[in-house]
Amino acid sequence: MGAAMNPLDTAEVPSPPRRGRGRWQLILILLVVIGPMILATGMYKLQFWVPESRNYHGELIGNGQSRADIGVQADEQRWQMLVTAPQDCGPDCQQLVYLARQIQIALGRDASRACHALATAQPLDTAYDARLKREYPQLQRYPLDLATYTRETQGNGAAQLWIVDPHGNLVLRYDARVKGKDLLNDLVQLLKLSNIG
Template identity: 75%
Template sequence: MGNTMNPTNTSEAPTAHNRRRGRVQLLLIVLGVIGPMILATGMYKFQFWVPESRSYHGELIGNGQTRAEIGVQADEKRWQILVTAPQACSEDCRQLVYLARQVQIGLGRDASRASHALAVAQPLDADYDAQLQREYPQLQRYPLDLPAYQKGAQGSEEAQLWIIDPHSNLVLRYDARIKGKALLNDLRHLLKLSNIG
């Protein structure tokens, strides 16, 4: 009778063992696929294990903030170089507008993938307005909602330049001290990495 029990136990033991082993393998496969996604999401959301070195020159906006959240309503489906002026468009603002156009031209064959724009909270003076119409025919212009801008741009009162992706997400922000070559390199790098726009 003892001999009759042993064959049954030995035939059941490998089956239970194989089942357990199969479950462990399945769990490892699922963790191998889903684990990196969970880790990457956690790194993005909670900003841990983010490398200190960087290859861009502006301030990275990695919080999903959109153009509308800084007070600009636009329906642009390309990359955009946007200058914002919460005050009058003074010398810094005008320099950034000039820079935005030069950078777009500097993109060469990729120039059609980007546009340049100006959003102002106050009306432009007549001379500068006429100059823009004459010399910057492709410059898109928008009104700037000042309360939204002050909230979304953390109260900055200076003219700023933004790179915005085709989904209206803010990507990089610069102040008036940015050099044209650095800005052009950043935008070229983004266009090279991106399949959109």
């Protein structure tokens, strides 16, 4: 007869746990959770894969500037179309003030969510001042700190219209060439996307 069989030879010996598989699962889970955040941060900081198209017509103010940063002190809690006039309120300024009022009217049922305002660094012409009081009763008026405004806008002395959110942050800027339809579309889109104001 042959050699006696060792009972340990026939018993199944459990294999050691496969740690490599568990580590790969952990790495995969971390990549799924943290990967998109790292990618989004890289896209923002390094400006890659950023879409070139845009849906707005004004100049986007994305640097966190507020109304106070351009020299206007106000405590408005609604969306605001703010016209700034660092010089006298000439034809361009007057056109923007008129446009802001018309846009607010065109908002229809959302008109109460927005307002229009004028910030001037110099006193208005007496006739135009009287006209504003008579024809623009809801127009808010503010003084404009010229030194602050000039510093923040790199000396741009032209009248401009700003869309300001209910927290006082500047969102979009337009010059006097803006078309009313474009401005209205931008503001309607902001109101639609916003749950504030």
